[in-house]
Amino acid sequence: xxxxxxxxxxxxxxxxxxxxxxxxxxxxxxxxxxxxxxxxxxxxxxxxxxxxxxxxxxxxxxxxxxxxxxxxxxxxxxxxxxxxxxxxxxxxxxxxxxxxxxxxxxxxxxxxxxxxxxxxxxxxxxxxxxxxxxxxxxxxxxxxxxxxxxxxxxxxxxxxxxxxxxxxxxxxxxxxxxxxxxxxxxxxxxxxxxxxxxxxxxxxxxxxxxxxxxxxxxxxxxxxxxxxxxxxxxxxxxxxxxxxxxxxxxxxxxxxxxxxxxxxxxxxxxxxxxxxxxxxxxxxxxxxxxxxxxxxxxxxxxxxxxxxxxxxxxxxxxxxxxxxxxxxxxxxxxxxxxxxxxxxxxxxxxxxxxxxxxxxxxxxxxxxxxxxxxxxxxxxxxxxxxxxxxxxxxxxxxxxxxxxxxxxxxxxxxxxxxxxxxxxxxxxxxxxxxxxxxxxxxxxxxxxxxxxxxxxxxxxxxxxxxxxxxxxxxxxxxxxxxxxxxxxxxxxxxxxxxxxxxxxxxxxxxxxxxxxxxxxxxxxxxxxxxxxxxxxxxxxxxxxxxxxxxxxxxxxxxxxxxxxxxxxxxxxxxxxxxxxxxxxxxxxxxxxxxxxxxxxxxxxxxxxxxxxxxxxxxxxxxx
Amino acid sequence: xxxxxxxxxxxxxxxxxxxxxxxxxxxxxxxxxxxxxxxxxxxxxxxxxxxxxxxxxxxxxxxxxxxxxxxxxxxxxxxxxxxxxxxxxxxxxxxxxxxxxxxxxxxxxxxxxxxxxxxxxxxxxxxxxxxxxxxxxxxxxxxxxxxxxxxxxxxxxxxxxxxxxxxxxxxxxxxxxxxxxxxxxxxxxxxxxxxxxxxxxxxxxxxxxxxxxxxxxxxxxxxxxxxxxxxxxxxxxxxxxxxxxxxx
Ligand SMILES: Cc1cc2nc3c(=O)[nH]c(=O)nc-3n(C[C@H](O)[C@H](O)[C@H](O)COP(=O)(O)OP(=O)(O)OC[C@H]3O[C@@H](n4cnc5c(N)ncnc54)[C@H](O)[C@@H]3O)c2cc1C
Ligand code: FES
Numbered sequence: 082x083x084x085x086x087x088x089x090x091x092x093x094x095x096x097x098x099x100x101x102x103x104x105x106x107x108x109x110x111x112x113x114x115x116x117x118x119x120x121x122x123x124x125x126x127x128x129x130x131x132x133x134x135x136x137x138x139x140x141x142x143x144x145x146x147x148x149x150x151x152x153x154x155x156x157x158x159x160x161x162x163x164x165x166x167x168x169x170x171x172x173x174x175x176x177x178x179x180x181x182x183x184x185x186x187x188x189x190x191x192x193x194x195x196x197x198x199x200x201x202x203x204x205x206x207x208x209x210x211x212x213x214x215x216x217x218x219x220x221x222x223x224x225x226x227x228x229x230x231x232x233x234x235x236x237x238x239x240x241x242x243x244x245x246x247x248x249x250x251x252x253x254x255x256x257x258x259x260x261x262x263x264x265x266x267x268x269x270x271x272x273x274x275x276x277x278x279x280x281x282x283x284x285x286x287x288x289x290x291x292x293x294x295x296x297x298x299x300x301x302x303x304x305x306x307x308x309x310x311x312x313x314x315x316x317x318x319x320x321x322x323x324x325x326x327x328x329x330x331x332x333x334x335x336x337x338x339x340x341x342x343x344x345x346x347x348x349x350x351x352x353x354x355x356x357x358x359x360x361x362x363x364x365x366x367x368x369x370x371x372x373x374x375x376x377x378x379x380x381x382x383x384x385x386x387x388x389x390x391x392x393x394x395x396x397x398x399x400x401x402x403x404x405x406x407x408x409x410x411x412x413x414x415x416x417x418x419x420x421x422x423x424x425x426x427x428x429x430x431x432x433x434x435x436x437x438x439x440x441x442x443x444x445x446x447x448x449x450x451x452x453x454x455x456x457x458x459x460x461x462x463x464x465x466x467x468x469x470x471x472x473x474x475x476x477x478x479x480x481x482x483x484x485x486x487x488x489x490x491x492x493x494x495x496x497x498x499x500x501x502x503x504x505x506x507x508x509x510x511x512x513x514x515x516x517x518x519x520x521x522x523x524x525x526x527x528x529x530x531x532x533x534x535x536x537x538x539x540x541x542x543x544x545x546x547x548x549x550x551x552x553x554x555x556x557x558x559x560x561x562x563x564x565x566x567x568x569x570x571x572x573x574x575x576x577x578x579x580x581x582x583x584x585x586x587x588x589x590x591x592x593x594x595x596x597x598x599x600x601x602x603x604x605x606x607x608x609x610x611x612x613x614x615x616x617x618x619x620x621x622x623x624x625x626x627x628x629x630x631x632x633x634x635x636x637x638x639x640x641x642x643x644x645x646x647x648x649x650x651x652x653x654x655x656x657x658x659x660x661x662x663x664x665x666x667x668x669x670x671x672x673x674x675x676x677x678x679x680x681x682x683x684x685x686x687x688x689x690x691x692x693x694x695x696x697x698x699x700x701x702x703x704x
Numbered sequence: 705x706x707x708x709x710x711x712x713x714x715x716x717x718x719x720x721x722x723x724x725x726x727x728x729x730x731x732x733x734x735x736x737x738x739x740x741x742x743x744x745x746x747x748x749x750x751x752x753x754x755x756x757x758x759x760x761x762x763x764x765x766x767x768x769x770x771x772x773x774x775x776x777x778x779x780x781x782x783x784x785x786x787x788x789x790x791x792x793x794x795x796x797x798x799x800x801x802x803x804x805x806x807x808x809x810x811x812x813x814x815x816x817x818x819x820x821x822x823x824x825x826x827x828x829x830x831x832x833x834x835x836x837x838x839x840x841x842x843x844x845x846x847x848x849x850x851x852x853x854x855x856x857x858x859x860x861x862x863x864x865x866x867x868x869x870x871x872x873x874x875x876x877x878x879x880x881x882x883x884x885x886x887x888x889x890x891x892x893x894x895x896x897x898x899x900x901x902x903x904x905x906x907x908x909x910x911x912x913x914x915x916x917x918x919x920x921x922x923x924x925x926x927x928x929x930x931x932x933x934x935x936x937x938x939x940x941x942x943x944x945x946x947x948x949x950x951x952x
Contacts, residue, residue, distance in 0.1 A: 187822070192856070414733035
């Protein structure tokens with residue numbers, strides 16, 4: 082086992098992790114702590130993180146319009162349906178414009194308005210245009226802007242590690258396995274596995290920031306990349322910590338069938354409309370009207386209604402026979418239905434790669450060449466490549482897919498992690514999609530999450546760097562060694578069971594993953610009910626039993642992606658069990674959680690808190 | 705109604721071992737990508753097959769491989785076009801193989817970093833954090849730059865690079881001069897040079913022109929531009945810098 086000491090460990094290299102790392106450096110610089118080091122640990126190279134896929138934009142009120150912070154706050158809380166936290170939302174949203182401006186200074190290629198200022202576009206559920214964007218590749222540009230800025234401050238092994246300024250040391254392709262906790266319940270580091278060198282690494286630090294992203298890849302039909310598997314959420318559960326409001330998972334209404342590739346809401350903000358099998362604007366019949374003129378979108382109406390309402394309208398239109406059957410490919414062919422790939426037909430689960438899905442049509446034909454090229458180039462290319470439609474002339478087939486994890490590790494708006502009882506966990510922070518700050522409540526507004534990664538990531542980074550003042554960490558102790566034997570013993574003990582999975586087992590991880598995706602799609606979707614959730618719970622229980630005997634055929638110590646996949650399947654199972662447990666006990670409909678058997682919202686909104694009980698079963702309370 | 709199977713030969717390599725070819729018959733249809741085919745092999749035939757992927761939508765840059773000798777993104781290359789010939793999938797050229805199709809990324813990142821791919825001079829830090837409640841009181845108009853459409857267009861295309869390294873695999877020069885800074889890094893340098901907010905041209909120019917392995921090894925073969933999945937034109941970026949250096 083290798084031991085690395087750092088002043089702050091950041092787990093995750095997406096927008097939240099990079100923002101946290103950069104903010105920690107600034108705090109160290111202000112404090113004159115030039116020898117301070119941030120360890121940036123990520124299972125993929127940071128520029129591969131899933132932030133890269135965000136398309137539409139990031140919300141922040143601009144003063145050169147009719148907009149106001151109050152309006153942004155009101156929209157956000159309305160969408161949060163009683164579970165948003167006003168103080169938290171205010172703290173985060175009022176800092177949003179400043180963070181977007183910071184990105185401008187770092188070189189973000191914001192799209193511009195006629196006077197050259199960053200342009201803002203309309204977004205679903207937002208009463209005013211306030212979504213900053215870089216064409217339809219906002220996340221890609223944000224991630225690369227932050228990553229390239231981080232390179233300025235990164236020491237590589239080729240450099241002298243005695244740089245005269247606070248610096249980042251990157252640990253790419255290191256999979257975090259578990260949190261290291263002190264006896265007093267504070268975070269002291271993480272234990273991870275270096276896929277390139279092939280050994281366990283204990284990162285010892287006085288402060289840890291989890292920025293590991295969401296978990297929506299667990300669903301078979303999902304907009305999330307293969308790496309978005311809830312690892313950090315499952316690490317928190319194993320460390321005895323809680324997840325809050327984890328049953329609230331946003332389903333995005335407009336994605337390409339089979340692949341789940343997202344067609345951004347911006348396509349509707351720029352004037353795209355949704356049509357049923359008869360070419361009718363069906364949303365008007367499901368409470369989203371009145372019908373707006375084609376090409377003249379109206380805030381919070383029709384195609385620009387909140388996402389959950391649009392997904393619900395799809396579900397009802399489908400029930401009413403108004404959708405269009407869409408068949409992708411041949412049975413048995415290697416295809417990309419969910420991350421399961423594989424594609425062989427499995428009699429037990431009844432799924433196959435030749436997916437039959439019902440779709441509606443997204444019509445962008447009237448949007449025009451110019452806007453397609455300048456504002457929706459990515460969407461245009463994706464439609465051509467993955468469904469063979471040229472949006473200038475054809476209708477794009479779209480359907481809903483699991484998209485965003487609203488709940489997560491409970492934190493203050495500054496990213497300080499709270500335990501199940503609401504007490505601060507010393508030295509532990511979380512930011513980005515893995516955190517539940519109170520901004521999103523029961524339903525996130527599109528373009529609020531990217532700014533949350535920036536604002537909360539930054540605040541967590543600054544706080545974590547401040548925490549380390551009294552620590553005799555990297556800057557004070559001999560580099561790359563530590564004498565705290567209790568911690569290194571803990572790291573060895575935690576890593577052991579993970580390592581022991583190799584060369585064992587008989588259950589295919591790919592099959593478990595595919596079955597999990599199928600059951601979540603079927604019973605934990607846009608609408609659920611008690612029977613479906615009970616079915617899902619039973620299925621997840623049996624999948625967890627199968628997982629106890631998961632087959633890891635690959636015994637290699639380096640680049641063992643078979644093993645990595647098994648770890649990720651395990652994390653998704655943990656999160657899925659928590660989601661279903663919290664959904665079962667929530668006997669109401671609210672935001673993204675819609676129960677056919679409990680259609681109304683309770684008078685008093687409550688948060689769910691899930692922890693793992695003694696027997697490994699999730700225990701839920703509502704507070 | 706499967707459209708049959710396609711022969712997929714994968715060039716595989718364990719650390720410290722010589723490469724070997726293995727062939728698989730993979731069921732496919734018109735939407736099966738090279739990445740899908742690799743997934744199918746991993747899930748049903750050999751779990752040890754190693755390759756990188758994440759987004760499956762050609763934006764994360766993870767899945768570069770050689771298909772029949774040509775560098776491509778596996779997730780946006782469909783196998784149907786090769787049904788009769790079959791395909792050979794190998795690791796990207798001009799990079800050290802780590803395992804099977806996973807190749808070294810460090811060398812590329814070091815080259816990228818040598819091109820100063822960040823705003824110069826370093827922007828002054830914005831105030832880190834105030835106390836709660838003061839966040840609204842910023843003069844945003846004073847904090848943001850303005851750029852005209854032309855100024856944005858001057859670097860927008862160059863900013864599309866996803867660091868997939870296909871251009872390094874395609875560049876014949878890298879076979880001869882492994883230290884060549886290479887297409888993507890130089891294109892990214894130009895992305896910053898052409899950004900009206902940046903003032904680092906001289907520093908980057910020095911790094912790339914006063915350096916035998918900077919812009920000079922390029923012979924304008926153009927392969928980099930042809931294989932770029934994002935429409936970046938590194939060959940032109942390098943030519944522009946070469947001309948500038950020669951005082952043209
Ligand atoms: C297709 C799509 C489009 C979107 N569009 C928008 C939009 O327009 N506007 C908006 O506001 N939001 C959007 N979102 C949501 C937003 O992009 C995400 O919520 C946000 O990018 C998450 O950032 P993050 O930094 O928290 O996590 P990520 O970017 O997912 O990064 C997670 C990081 O954690 C690391 N990690 C995870 N597990 C481990 C482990 N075990 N060990 C080590 N490292 C680990 C990963 O390597 C990665 O670096 C979109 C999401 C999707 C899927
Ligand atoms: S998987 Fe992301 S580019 Fe291919």
